[in-house]
Amino acid sequence: MKLENKKIKTIIERLIKGQDYRIEVVTLIDIEFIQHVIEFFKKVVNAKLKGKNISLDWYRRELLHAGLSKEEIALNSGLNMKTISNMYNTANREVVVDASLEHYDALVNIIKI
Numbered sequence: 001m002k003l004e005n006k007k008i009k010t011i012i013e014r015l016i017k018g019q020d021y022r023i024e025v026v027t028l029i030d031i032e033f034i035q036h037v038i039e040f041f042k043k044v045v046n047a048k049l050k051g052k053n054i055s056l057d058w059y060r061r062e063l064l065h066a067g068l069s070k071e072e073i074a075l076n077s078g079l080n081m082k083t084i085s086n087m088y089n090t091a092n093r094e095v096v097v098d099a100s101l102e103h104y105d106a107l108v109n110i111i112k113i
Contacts, residue, residue: 004031036075056108064104070096077104 007028014021043062044054052058063076070093074081077100084099085091 004028007031040076056111060101060104064101066097073097073100077101078107079103 007024011021011024011028014024040063047054047058047062064073068076070091071081074084074096079100081091081096084096088095088099
């Protein structure tokens, strides 16, 4: 059984018993985040092995391109879907992509200061 499946089983058991389950949910979020970080570093390492210059332009081109899912684009820009949905009252793809690119550009400007 996968780690995620074990955590889900534990959450259900805790709910049935009326116990606090939030730490299990946080653990699932942590697992997902660590998987994302590993995948991100794999992309960077692969690009470096291919002799590519890792720059802000590379990041935008490779990790914010339209071929990715809207969830990936949001996450790679430093946002999450709930935040976008709350800010724009929608989470349709066009809004997510626009908000993500705008947020990424704002982050780049902060870094350059």
